Amino acid sequence: MARVIVVGGGIGGLAAALAITRQGHRVVVLEREAAFAELGAGMQLAPNGIHALDRLGLGDRVRESAVHIDELRFMDGVTGRHVVSMPLTGAYRRRFGNPYVVAHRGDLYRLLLRACRARADIELRPGCRATGYRQDGRSATAVLDTGERVTGDALIGADGVHSAIRRQLVGDGPPRVAGITVFRSVIPMARVPERLRWNRVTWWAGPGRHFVHYPIGGGAYLNLAPSIENGVTEEFADVPVSAEQVLDAFTPLGAAARRLLALGADWRSWVLIDRDPVPGWTDGRVTLLGDAAHPMLHYAAQGACQSLEDAVFLGDLLACPPAEFGLRFRLYNVGRRERTARMQHIARESTKLWHPAGAAAVARNAMLSAFSATELHDRVAWMHGARDFGPAVEGTAPQGVAG
Numbered sequence: 001m002a003r004v005i006v007v008g009g010g011i012g013g014l015a016a017a018l019a020i021t022r023q024g025h026r027v028v029v030l031e032r033e034a035a036f037a038e039l040g041a042g043m044q045l046a047p048n049g050i051h052a053l054d055r056l057g058l059g060d061r062v063r064e065s066a067v068h069i070d071e072l073r074f075m076d077g078v079t080g081r082h083v084v085s086m087p088l089t090g091a092y093r094r095r096f097g098n099p100y101v102v103a104h105r106g107d108l109y110r111l112l113l114r115a116c117r118a119r120a121d122i123e124l125r126p127g128c129r130a131t132g133y134r135q136d137g138r139s140a141t142a143v144l145d146t147g148e149r150v151t152g153d154a155l156i157g158a159d160g161v162h163s164a165i166r167r168q169l170v171g172d173g174p175p176r177v178a179g180i181t182v183f184r185s186v187i188p189m190a191r192v193p194e195r196l197r198w199n200r201v202t203w204w205a206g207p208g209r210h211f212v213h214y215p216i217g218g219g220a221y222l223n224l225a226p227s228i229e230n231g232v233t234e235e236f237a238d239v240p241v242s243a244e245q246v247l248d249a250f251t252p253l254g255a256a257a258r259r260l261l262a263l264g265a266d267w268r269s270w271v272l273i274d275r276d277p278v279p280g281w282t283d284g285r286v287t288l289l290g291d292a293a294h295p296m297l298h299y300a301a302q303g304a305c306q307s308l309e310d311a312v313f314l315g316d317l318l319a320c321p322p323a324e325f326g327l328r329f330r331l332y333n334v335g336r337r338e339r340t341a342r343m344q345h346i347a348r349e350s351t352k353l354w355h356p357a358g359a360a361a362v363a364r365n366a367m368l369s370a371f372s373a374t375e376l377h378d379r380v381a382w383m384h385g386a387r388d389f390g391p392a393v394e395g396t397a398p399q400g401v402a403g
């Protein structure tokens, strides 16, 4: 039995703790915050994310509590015209084996936390900020800002997009500021005109900006999330912004989209950040997971899903004695890097589809509206349909991974 140190108690870190203890190992989760908690509103989970939760024994609880979305609907935000819809019921659920849901972020987190707390072999240690790691071939140690050292047989950096473990392991500097601001507001569904109370994730696409909304809280609330490419270069998060500023930023959108935006209140804003994919995020008995390994823009709604996939894929590989952990970490890295890099790329590229203006937008609409439901399902199958979360790794010789 090994003792594994997980740095970071977010969705990825807790899922990793659950997946690894299922192999008979013990896990210590070091979280910098004084309490284990996750804020935020809605989080879309495609069938692949729910398959990962199924593997952790938590899928039923998510299916019970989340909103099951019927359709992804793409609107021309300027003209207000419907362009195309991808149905998420019948054929989609049969093909991908799970629904597409919107879960409350806090609910999902609490579910993972309760499952971790129920296990004697998971130790949750809040108030522990790691600054880096050491290793000696047989063990790995988290170095905390207090000077304390926490040693185990191996270490996983699941400490998010600003990961201290990544800073030492990959050394690729701060994340890339994408020059895009996203605004968020949650409004009671009762305030939304009845004809717009859709059980859908809806995009209103416009020039250099778009607006997404979807129901959360069992359908009692609508989550509003407009984004604008405004070239912002400084990182910021959770900054209050007035309703007038939000409406001003979305003037090019038509009346239908703006009427919904006008319902927003208590707006907060974030700048979007991500990183370029890297082939190697493993160093001996230290590896990265989730946003620490492959942070992506949220436009593919896959960041948390990929953290969950990482956890399950890595957990499966760790059915071995600690002496093999270095090799298994490399197999995990090789097994996950192409899929996650493709997600990072798709998430970045999505603005090319969503943000054109004028004739380019007309051409985009014509192209999208020609797709049948089956063709749309074909296009997302690699993302939403995954159940194994990477190529088969049995006997694979890892290549090009750091360490």
Ligand SMILES: Cc1cc2nc3c(=O)[nH]c(=O)nc-3n(C[C@H](O)[C@H](O)[C@H](O)COP(=O)(O)OP(=O)(O)OC[C@H]3O[C@@H](n4cnc5c(N)ncnc54)[C@H](O)[C@@H]3O)c2cc1C
Pocket (backbone or CB within 6 Å): 007, 008, 009, 010, 011, 012, 013, 030, 031, 032, 033, 042, 043, 044, 045, 049, 128, 129, 130, 131, 158, 159, 160, 161, 162, 163, 164, 182, 270, 289, 290, 291, 292, 298, 301, 302, 303, 304, 305, 306, 307
């Ligand atoms: C606006 C927005 C919308 C999103 N929507 C979706 C969506 O719909 N679907 C989806 O799948 N994904 C979505 N995502 C992405 C998703 O939120 C992330 O990919 C996911 O939360 C990553 O989980 P993680 O555990 O890897 O990292 P994090 O959630 O960042 O957790 C990292 C944890 O490590 C802790 N930590 C950090 N540094 C240290 C340190 N030095 N020492 C100890 N602890 C440390 C942090 O406090 C935190 O608890 C969205 C993201 C954004 C920004």
